Amino acid sequence: MxxxxxxxxxxxxxxxxxxxxxxxxxxxxxxxxxxxxxxxxxxxxxxxxxxxxxxxxxxxxxxxxxxxxxxxxxxxxxxxxxxxxxxxxxxxxxxxxxxxxxxxxxxxxxxxxxxxxxxxFNYRYSPRNSAVREVLASGRIGQVTAVHFEWLLDTIHGADYFRRWHREHDKSGGLLVHKSTHHFDLVNWWLDSSPATVFAQAGLRFYGPDGAGVGSGPFDLDLTRDPRLKALYLDAQHEDGYIRNRDVFSDGVTIDDTMSVLVRYANQAVLTYSLTAYAPREGYRVAFSGTRGRLDLEVSERAWCSPDAAIDPTAGKNAEETYERLTVQEHWKPAEEIVIKQGVGGHGGGDALLLDDVFRGAGTDPLARQAGWRDGIRSVLTGVAADRSARSGHPVRFIADGLALRND
The missing domain is CATH 3.40.50.720 (NAD(P)-binding Rossmann-like Domain)
Structure with missing residues (x-):
């Protein structure tokens, strides 16, 4: 049926x-x-x-x-x-x-x-992120003791969170929840562990009326240039007052754009994580230190762009500066680059794999990529704990296998 x-x-x-x-x-x-x-x-x-x-x-x-x-x-x-x-x-x-x-x-x-x-969680299905899981599971770098994870959002993608409803903390939970939930889930999944303690610092440094980025460039998004965006948002705003293209430097921004997080996991691994929402390029770096070696993934998704990229993602994109590189180096051995096998479609074929799992069932997946409610809660609470820590100046601890926060 x-x-x-x-x-x-x-x-x-x-x-x-x-x-x-x-x-x-x-x-x-x-x-x-x-x-x-x-x-x-x-x-x-x-x-x-x-x-x-x-x-x-x-x-x-x-x-x-x-x-x-x-x-x-x-x-x-x-x-x-x-x-x-x-x-x-x-x-x-x-x-x-x-x-x-x-x-x-x-x-x-x-x-x-x-x-x-x-x-x-479509990031789990991206070939490069799946390859990381495979290498870690193989034991080549031994037990993971530390992870360093840096994520850069550029002034096209990052700025868009400050134009739309995401800029309001009560609607999105802030970028530590809305965006970083992807990244925290990846680490939880890569490590096959759950968060135990979180400490964080965060602030609004670039966007907003007092941000350092005021007057730094063209940030307006012309919705009339995309018929679909015009129909979904510009033509609909009279009904509920939702404005899709707000000034990123106007009043009303209640989320942060600069975040640093320290997480200790139940397996004693430590994560240092940062998110910046106004970089000149888009991409991320993640490095795993283990008892037998090190694994590094570096991704450049968009090296530079023009303001037109908000409507046309190819505008100003330099293909020669877009790359992904996965390397593993065991102790006392030379570094080895791991070939990342690409699929067809969005996210290197990852979107198709996700939709297969969603609509046809996960089947037997040795990487266990399909995510359930426990995965969703652990990733959300990592962001909630980081946000709370940044505001209070104190660490936040987890209970119940990472499914609840200790309130003390």
Whole structure:
């Protein structure tokens, strides 16, 4: 029997799932219902599907087998819990939720429900990140003792978090939750461990009305140049007042753009992590120190760009400066570069692997890439703990195998 899917939240991200179920994954199910708080935006997708106002969400659940959640982060918990309690399977975009309270609610609903919950951590499926997991599992560098992880968001991608609703902490949880949940999940998965203690420092240094970046360049995004973005946001803003292209240097920014985090894991490994949201290039470096050697991954996703890249990702992109390099060096041996096998499609073929797991089932995966609610909670709480530590100046400790925070 073909599964019936509903989608709640019809911003840009919903398109991935609509395209998948109308295309290569049409054998696995079909989208039958859509739900959003904005009727103008919902009408953009009106192709004969059943449309539901957010107030009628429970009614929508009665006609579907599985729910896809792509709403504003802070609303995830409400939709997830309601669906699980109705016995409806849930596929939810990261982050699973944004608060400690939301994590507890979801954990309770998952424990009492027979329905399944999948968190779509697509970074796990990227070939380079999967290759890291394979090398670590092989034991070539021995037991991992320390991880250094630096992530750079450029002035196209990074700035976009300060134009839209993510700039408001109560909606996104801040970048330590919204964005870093990806990175914390990767480390949890790479190490096969859970966080035990977090200490962090953070601040708003570049964006906002008093940021160091004021007057530093062209940051405006012209939504009229992209018909789809215009229809989803500019044409819909009269209904609810949501402005997709706010000035990144205006008042109202309540999230940080410069973050440093120290995490100790249950297996005693230590992570040093940083996120910068205004770099001139996009990419990341992660290094693992182990008892038998070292593993390094360096990725340059976009070496330089023009302001037009906000609409056209290829604008100003220099292919010669875009690369990924994975090297392993065991003690007393020369360094060896590991070949990263690429697939077809987004994220080096990783998106297709993720969608296979979501819509057809994970099957036997030695890398255990499909993520459930426990993975989602551990990654969210790492960000929540880091945010709390940065504001209080004190370390934050975990209990319950990384599924709750100690409040003392």
């Amino acid at each position: 073909t599964r019936r899917y509903g989608i709640v939240g019809l911003g840009h991200r919903a398109q991935l799932y609509l395209d998948a179920l109308a295309g290569d994954w049409s054998d696995a199910g079909t989208v039958v219902a859509l739900c959003d708080t904005n009727h103008t935006r919902m009408s953009y997708y009106d192709t004969g599907l059943r449309l539901y106002d957010a107030a009628d969400f429970p009614e929508m659940l009665a006609g579907i087998d599985a729910l896809i959640v792509t709403t504003v982060d802070a609303t995830h918990a409400d939709y997830v819990v309601t669906a699980l309690d109705a016995g409806v399977d849930v596929i939810v975009e990261k982050p699973l939720t944004t608060t400690e309270e939301g994590c507890a609610r979801i954990a309770g609903a998952a424990a009492r429900s027979s329905a399944r919950l999948i968190v779509t």
